[in-house]
Amino acid sequence: MILDARDPDDLDAELVGLLRAWLPDRRWFPVKGAAAELTAVASVDLADDVRVLLVRARAGSVDVLLQVPVVLVDGVTGGTASVVGTVGTRTVLDGAGHAAFLGALLAHADGPGADVDVTAARVVTGEQSNTSVILPDRATGAPAGILKVLRTVAAGENPDIDVPRRLTRQGWGGVPEPLAWAQVRWTPAAGAERAVGYLGVMSTFVPGAEDGFELACLHAREGRAFGDLARELGEVVAGMHGALAAAFGTTDDAAGPAAVSEALTTRLAWATAAVPGLADRAEGVRAVAAEVAALPATPPRQRVHGDLHLGQVLRSRGRWFVIDFEGEPLAPLAERTRPDLALRDVAGVLRSFDYAAAVGGLTGDAAAAWTADAREALLAGYAAGAPTDVDDATRTLLLRALELDKTLYEVVYEARNRPTWAPIPAAGLDRLLT
Ligand SMILES: Nc1ncnc2c1ncn2[C@@H]1O[C@H](COP(=O)(O)OP(=O)(O)O)[C@@H](O)[C@H]1O
Numbered sequence: 187m188i189l190d191a192r193d194p195d196d197l198d199a200e201l202v203g204l205l206r207a208w209l210p211d212r213r214w215f216p217v218k219g220a221a222a223e224l225t226a227v228a229s230v231d232l233a234d235d236v237r238v239l240l241v242r243a244r245a246g247s248v249d250v251l252l253q254v255p256v257v258l259v260d261g262v263t264g265g266t267a268s269v270v271g272t273v274g275t276r277t278v279l280d281g282a283g284h285a286a287f288l289g290a291l292l293a294h295a296d297g298p299g300a301d302v303d304v305t306a307a308r309v310v311t312g313e314q315s316n317t318s319v320i321l322p323d324r325a326t327g328a329p330a331g332i333l334k335v336l337r338t339v340a341a342g343e344n345p346d347i348d349v350p351r352r353l354t355r356q357g358w359g360g361v362p363e364p365l366a367w368a369q370v371r372w373t374p375a376a377g378a379e380r381a382v383g384y385l386g387v388m389s390t391f392v393p394g395a396e397d398g399f400e401l402a403c404l405h406a407r408e409g410r411a412f413g414d415l416a417r418e419l420g421e422v423v424a425g426m427h428g429a430l431a432a433a434f435g436t437t438d439d440a441a442g443p444a445a446v447s448e449a450l451t452t453r454l455a456w457a458t459a460a461v462p463g464l465a466d467r468a469e470g471v472r473a474v475a476a477e478v479a480a481l482p483a484t485p486p487r488q489r490v491h492g493d494l495h496l497g498q499v500l501r502s503r504g505r506w507f508v509i510d511f512e513g514e515p516l517a518p519l520a521e522r523t524r525p526d527l528a529l530r531d532v533a534g535v536l537r538s539f540d541y542a543a544a545v546g547g548l549t550g551d552a553a554a555a556w557t558a559d560a561r562e563a564l565l566a567g568y569a570a571g572a573p574t575d576v577d578d579a580t581r582t583l584l585l586r587a588l589e590l591d592k593t594l595y596e597v598v599y600e601a602r603n604r605p606t607w608a609p610i611p612a613a614g615l616d617r618l619l620t
């Protein structure tokens with residue numbers, strides 16, 4: 187079932203007024219350090235006193251449609267939901283972790299579903315671009331689902347829902363199964379056609395999951411090799427690529443070498459425009475791009491994860507799970523869903539080993555040895571799981587180019603989000619260009 191949004195009313199406009207003070211402190215609010223222009227675009231009456239506001243936020247290059255579910259209650263609440271403000275005598279609460287919103291959203295969702303208790307919901311804290319809520323099984327009380335309330339609503343298919351759904355249908359067990367998903371239909375602007383997009387998805391909860399990046403950092407910090415886990419991860423990534431190819435097909439690309447080469451030089455231009463200090467690396471990057479352009483062929487393209495790194499994998503009960511199929515958050519949707527080289531995901535994980543070693547406190551030879559062991563193991567695991575038709579030299583060159591591409595992306599990502607981590611991709615560039 188698709189929820190139908192209506193045009194905003196006076197109360198929606200008043201609620202958006204409250205959001206001006208509340209939104210800037212939300213981790214998922216995409217406008218940082220600047221005043222955003224907020225406009226109510228549409229609203230869904232989900233249940234009595236529960237509405238979902240679709241709010242356009244604009245500032246500089248940011249122009250997004252945000253989902254802000256709110257619940258209106260009488261008087262002051264002693265609950266845990268964040269208070270957005272007050273309207274008359276009523277208190278406005280963030281709906282994302284509130285039982286009234288969660289219950290109503292799931293009641294309008296499609297999918298196999300699960301019998302979860304929304305009154306015992308627990309909001310996941312930490313660095314996230316959305317708001318995730320853990321929901322226990324009604325009978326056992328054990329966590330059964332994790333509902334991701336998407337904070338940015340976009341028209342069209344959502345890879346983070348579509349891809350796991352298809353992988354599950356392929357019988358691939360390396361991804362948490364989507365159990366329920368809710369969609370909304372709204373009018374983006376006066377006179378425009380109605381658009382449809384997703385509000386949220388509940389997936390099977392992976393019990394006792396450890397974040398792959400935290401786990402790798404811990405290994406590095408304690409001087410423990412990550413090779414065994416990396417090898418298993420390589421096998422899982424290979425399995426994922428096999429299932430993705432079966433689900434979405436593959437495309438032979440006669441212009442592959444030129445396309446990969448051009449993509450790298452385009453990335454260089456984009457990154458240099460954002461971080462001018464990169465200009466002195468341009469020659470080295472272009473030399474690698476030229477080598478790629480001279481290749482006779484590249485492997486077939488296929489659907490990939492698109493932003494695979496250790497923070498996108500969970501380790502639970504001796505197994506790896508892959509999550510977060512949204513692709514690179516800085517790229518447009520069309521680019522994120524385009525068939526690509528499977529090796530791009532492998533390159534993404536390789537980059538993560540540099541990060542884990544650095545964050546785990548390793549430097550110099552110790553860092554080089556730790557990452558070399560993890561890299562070798564990942565590649566061995568991947569090769570064992572995905573016999574490929576490319577020769578070693580081509581694979582090595584493509585991985586170098588794709589790692590460079592990712593590193594340039596990271597230089598910009600860190601400059602914008604975590605300047606103190608900028609030295610990590612900077613050192614990566616040094617390594618890849620020597
Ligand atoms: N199926 C799951 N089971 C258990 N924990 C999960 C599951 N999916 C995500 N998580 C946890 O929730 C966090 C946020 O999920 P993620 O998909 O990365 O959200 P976001 O898109 O907001 O960054 C993850 O880092 C992970 O710790």
Ligand SMILES: O=P(O)(O)O[C@H]1O[C@H](CO)[C@@H](O[C@H]2O[C@H](CO)[C@@H](O)[C@H](O)[C@H]2O)[C@H](O)[C@H]1O
Pocket residue numbers: 315399493495496497510513514515534537538539541542596599
């Ligand atoms: O997780 P997201 O989809 O939001 O991905 C973005 O943020 C990542 C950081 O959380 C960023 O990843 C970079 O940092 C990781 C360590 O925090 C590291 O493991 C990755 O290798 C590194 O690229 C990712 O690039 C960005 O798209």
